[in-house]
Amino acid sequence: MVDALTPVLSAHWDSDRPWTLESYEATGGYSALTTAFALSQDDVISMVKDSGLRGRGGAGFPTGMKWGFIPQGPEKDGTVKPHYLVVNADESEPGTCKDIPLMMATPHTLVEGVILTCYAIRANHAFIYVRGEVLQVVRRLQRAVQEAYLAGHLGTDIHGSGFDLDVTVHAGAGAYICGEETALLDSLEGRRGQPRLRPPFPAVAGLYAAPTVINNVESIASVPCIVRNGADWFASMGTEKSKGMTLYSLSGHVARPGQLEAPLGITLRQLLDLAGGVREGHQLKFWTPGGSSTPILTDEHLDVPLDYEGVGAAGSMLGTKALQIFDDTTCVVRAVLRWTEFYKHESCGKCTPCREGTWWLVQTLSRLEQGRGEESDLEALLDQCDNILGRSFCALADGAVSPITSSIQYFRQEYVDHLENGGCPFDPARSTLFAPAEALA
Amino acid sequence: MTVSTGPTDEAGPLDATTVAELRQIIARYPQSRSALIPMLHLLQSVEGRVTARGIEMCADLLGISAAEVSGVATFYTMYKRRPVGTYHVGVCTNTLCAVMGGDAIFERLKDHLDVGNDETTPDDGGGASITLEHVECNAACDYAPVVMVNWEFMDNQTPESATRLVDDLRQGKEVRSTRGPRICTWREAERVLAGFPDDRADDGPAAGPASLLGLRIAREQGWSAPPTEHAGGTQNPKEGS
Amino acid sequence: MTVTKGSTDVEKTELVTLTIDDIEVSVPKGTLVIRAAERVGIAIPRFCDHPLLAPVGACRQCLVEVAMPDRDGNLKTMMGPPGRVKPQASCTLVASDGMVVRTQVSSPVADKAQQGQMEFLLINHPLDCPMCDKGGECPLQNQAMTNGRGESRYTETKRTYPKPINISAQVLLDRERCILCARCTRFADQIAGDPFIELVERGALQQVGIYEREPFESYFAGNTIQICPVGALTSASYRFRSRPFDLVSAPSVAEHDACGAAIRVDHRRGQVMRRLSGNDPEVNEEWITDKDRFAFGYAVQQDRLTHPQVRDEETGDLRVASWPEALMVAARGLQRASADGGVGVLTGGRLTVEDAYAYSKFARIVLGTNDVDFRARPHTAEEEQFLASSVAGTALGVTYADLERPSAVLLVAFEPEDEAGNVFLRLRKASRERTRVYSVAPFTSRGLHKMAGTLLRAAPGEEVAVVETLADDGDLALDAGGVILVGERAATTPGLLAAVAAVAATTGARLAWVPRRAGDRGALEAGCLPTLLPGGRPVAEAAARVDIGAVWGRTVPAHPGRDAAAIVAAAAAGELGGLLVAGVDPVDLPDPAAARLALDTAGFVVSLELRASEVTERADVVLPVAAPVEKAGSFVSWEGRLRPFEKVMRDSHALPDLRVLAGIADEAGVDLGFRTTEQARAELAEIGRWDGERVEVPRVPSGDAGRGARAPQGEGLETESASRERDHGSLRGSQARTSVQVEARKLAPQPAGELRLATWKQMIGDGRMLDGDVYLRATGRPPVVLLSSGTLAGLGIAAGSIVTLHGPSGSTTLPVAVADLPDGVVWTPTTSETAGWVRSSAGPVVRLEIPEGAGA
């Protein structure tokens, strides 16, 4: 039986200066390179396939399979295009806060993963696209890459393997949409971060129209332990179709928020127990399983296994495992309106349903939140959502309607209460971290 | 892009060092245009915002039109059209932080600094000005409510702590990020984002308490990932207990 | 026949079969579903989709329900998010075998999805259709009627912008009407290569914008107005002037260049209100130049001639006359002049082929002369020989379609963006695929830059040497798969046309001559040259004269005629008795001063003109003629393609030149044989093309002393510096491929301050065809003096300084900009001030003067 918590990625976060090369190497860091270089590239891909690692960026696409899509050998016209790895370190999905602490504490895990991945997919240049609004993380990444170069883990003929690799740390400039992989590519090419048409898929024509793998930070950082400890070891954690350990982020109205690294399939009830439960004196009201783009769940779902299948069956998505916990002091309409404002602000503007739809949703929701309107407006609101969901160019807009439709599903009466009350029945002060004790009572 | 002409809009060309550094950025990429986003960061570090001559310089160096540059410069929220103060104070008001107190903090700071969103306090001669802005989720939800100063984390804020924070900044007192180094100026921060490190990577802790929650519990409970076949499997954290 | 690489490989078009609303349709592989639906008459609503732009899938209006067979052949509807049908954008979806598509016609899901998008588009769209230029012809309005929901559920405030903003002098943008389909920005980027409009801002605030200091000055900007699916882009000259339903539309052909672009003329009560691009996939696709679109006011200026005039013998002034009187006076005078030394005929480059034919025939049978020339520009005997050998009577040669696929295109003395806009657009399209463009030119022009072309740098006079090296230039790889486009300016460099013809012969590359004016190629076909009769028949060939004589029922004069320069010289010398001048301006002629003298000296001058000019001032008889919209006719495009058009202004009584000439002929007692355009066209068709012996191709004189000499080291090769300087010619820096060093003839160095002039006319210059169109003119590229950075440094001045160029006749004062020119060469556009400087020599020498205080 695997333990409830299985720190692997986070295992050294409390070491002394774990971000340094010295510290990382002292815990066996970069030893996976030797293992990998002794294998063929395809064997490394097979190993990752066998491990069952699925992308940790939200969609859960099998990582090894994604690597396998990269065309090998010359193109049809005989030219050989370079391959690229792009690490998605844009972490901006509301509630998501796992990649940032990982890169802050042990950036070398990511760098080692980058080297292994590039070796496997035959790429000689990797980019780490990190959101710009995290200065210290950018510094640590820059430093880690610099140290890796100096130690010969990067550059030409790495450890005598004949394999060359350059890594560029690229800081973004503030746009949630740039987490969407094709928008990220446009952004990395110095353009407006708007998603690209697919096909062609990045594996065929990605960065600079060359075959490109895009993976989340946690996905790539999970590669060294797989190479080091084997696919079976990794697959021994987790559930049947959702293998391995992962970082769950618990935030909000919970006694002790934070990161908990556990095998996929743990439940919120277990995690909450470990974190000391919901804020004292309060009940769990609603939560997101994987960021604001995943439909909210309620206390009915405390025992849903937090893996791709389990959360899917409960009508939501595992997403980024960003568990945002809201207790009974929280107004769901206010929460949903704020998320919707986020999507409106972050809509890239390219497609109609997202650009115009989120604009309209905000107006409708504001009205409802202020208690103006009629119950039939909820139907109109749901119909707007229906005209957005699955009609937009990329998944941002799908995410935008998730909080609305799911909140009306579970808390319709609360919307009605706003209308009947002529405004919000909640006191926002009560939900704050610093709420006075009397307010909490 | 509408570029207001301000005091930083000197008519003359950019200084040679900046131009040389812009070229250095270009050299990092297989295709020059990829350099645009870091180039704009660098220009902000020099000029305090995106200026007309900055846009034109990027267009010149990259061989693209100024309209293309301005299309990019106006897309990203970190690029500023009006001069930014010495410190950029971003209060997260995305749902979770807002509920946890971000809204109250933002209201208090607006009041205290007497500025609106995306406005800058006048430089009263005493040195530091502050640009206040509410920001979207900054990937620190387990430290909510969060305030960012020049994109450094200031975790678990309250209206009172945030007021103290901005007062200290304005008075030139040393302020340290809860998970980072001593706060530098916004322009210095922009320079780092452009890819010119400032040697502060080693400052600050590895992780805040929330980040270590699971690890601490695991250590207490003696939990770990399954043992590996390899002797001395270094990924096995049990050794630490 | 030469077998060419590009054009003969017949691609087997593989078909796929799908059903759309239960109708089966087979389409070529790669066809988009939205187009497959068009084939079976199903119109899927759309906004961002445009067949000539790369698909983008942004507006989401074209959603359809799609099912595809899975591996086992079971139909699977495309789903997602879980449990929901996910309609697909038909403008980005490629049709595949077995696909089952349901549009709004048969799928409630698709219908609802489309209505939903329409509703979203309308929430922020102003309800100003009644006062919008696009009202009545607006895709958004139309599709909202057919596919939208009746009532708006949107009750909040709409997004507004201060309106409208000028994105150029000619184009205005109403941002609140814009639905952000990005057609305009994609056109600017993908087609014109002028990305001066861009999407700016983000999300709900996203909008089309310019960078303030760099407006949307593109020669093709007007196309964005036409493809805008709403009334967001409007033209300053047309805004609020008319309503679509008040307009009468007629197809026509643009008269501003040799491209033969199809246009649509919209008029109301005898006035042209606007012009649009026609849709002719073989010629201009759906694009025209701004000149073609906006320059039509010239025909309705104050100085438009309306009545015949004759010079009063007593007062010496022109006075209005009746047509019969004027025709009679003209006929008498010409007959007299004919007997008294002869009459020279200058026809210019703006005539229809039918009108040109009338002059050609009139000269021969009424005036009994071969002194006829259409070339109102520098010309040579070499050119005449080249035209006779390689162009006239060769029918359809290289076509637009042929420009899309060649391996390499070589441009010689030809600047397509300025001189033939649609050729430029095709070449740019080709260059975005596999075609590489090379240009023998003095510097990397903006146009060349946009075609990612390679400059084969040549100072004026060096072109021959450069061209001669190309036959075996491995990099250029000019072979049977290549195309050479040579411009009319080649005539100004002795030996250049011969060299070009020789390179074409050795490499097998196909050759086309691209003149500037709409009537040039037609005039050539009509025989408006001293040595050529209609259909490319050499005057010198007895059989050719007999041929034509048989049709005309007259003997054709055998005596070779004078060319335009010789006609002018002879008239100036008093050798000619008279001149018959069609729309030619003295400034167009190689030597304007000589032309004026000729007009003054000639005993009798007849002018057929649209508007009062320097010629009419000096004419004895002035006969007003019809503008292109007032008559039927045909132009012949540079390809050799006949581009007929009908009379647009049906009520106009203005007479075409041929009708006036027939009248004069009648008075002279000669039957011209036709009185209408149709008759002239039929007669010309009957004559057909010459199938006899052709004139030999001109040869490069052997033993040319300068050949093979190397250009001085360092001259010509510029890589870094060219891209770093903000040179005028290119769009900020240079993506153009590095220029190639070629062996070039070394020219005698010029004394300090003297420079060799290279020049051509910019598309939007100061010509009379732009009169009245102020907004258009304001979008032109301001004239500058271009110099190399080396020359600039030598002169001790900086870019932006004002200098004066002194030419052989007159001077011009302009600011200086830097370009990758050879040292010692200056470029400035040909304007009315400098037109007279260009002689048939290797670039005239001009002197540059730096006014006091301009030095650095």
Ligand SMILES: Cc1cc2nc3c(=O)[nH]c(=O)nc-3n(C[C@H](O)[C@H](O)[C@H](O)COP(=O)(O)O)c2cc1C
């Ligand atoms: C609107 C939007 C935002 C996204 N943001 C992120 C992000 O910040 N980080 C991330 O890794 N993936 C993000 N994704 C998912 C990426 O598109 C992509 O699926 C992922 O990076 C692939 O990596 P993985 O296979 O390792 O998960 C986002 C997707 C969408 C639609």
Ligand code: SF4
């Ligand atoms: S859904 Fe549309 S507008 Fe929204 S981010 Fe994606 S492409 Fe942009």
Ligand code: FES
């Ligand atoms: S026409 Fe298909 S998305 Fe716009």
